[in-house]
Amino acid sequence: MARDVFHDKVRHALESDGWTITADPLGFSFDLFNLMLDLAAERVLALERGTEKIAVEIKGFGGISKITEFHAMLGQYENYRSALELRDPTRQLYLAIPDMLYNTFFQSELVQYTLKRNLIALLVYDPDEEVIREWIKP
């Protein structure tokens, strides 16, 4: 499936979960380049606790090797988190990955260690049902 197919699936899953999409994509300008994060969304919290704001970087299941793909998504996550710290510090970044990827490659020893070490927040989605399966925040 093409990248934008996964994009739409995650967007639908967030909307079904009660989120309002506020940017698609979410852009930031820096001195030498611009960054585009895939989605921004927000949701009003119960009991007057305000609004929860997230940014989501969406990954499908590409053709290159899983470890190469993992390095690319990990580097994006780290750099986008830096961008949010500088420009939009109350927004939590999530990496959206399909449940099949989470249940296989992401269970490996080193990937699990790196996710915890680097405090990577995951949104695990089911691309067939277009629903969110799990929010994992270390």
Add this chain to the structure above:
Amino acid sequence: MARDVFHDKVRHALESDGWTITADPLGFSFDLFNLMLDLAAERVLALERGTEKIAVEIKGFGGISKITEFHAMLGQYENYRSALELRDPTRQLYLAIPDMLYNTFFQSELVQYTLKRNLIALLVYDPDEEVIREWIKP
């Protein structure tokens, strides 16, 4: 220049600087995959302070966008550092980058912030002279 041209240049620069190359590449096995780091080297320290051990991941200056390349190298660095923490914890990981890249793209606001935030150690090399210009350890 092809990737292995930069590889040889950094290897020569390290040897000129008094390092002994101990692995080329340095491999680690994990449950679902193997990792190959570009180089391992060591050097005897003065005054009986033992041996300094490093691993070096070598980057040239590829054809894809610099920000995409930066994400790939950042993700590799983070995951390889995790691998060293688990399997070879006294070895310091360096990301080797050409001086031209360090003096331009790497000076941008967000890249500098991310390098400090993520404690990335850099080895800046001159690919023409095949010498090390700077060791940068945050």
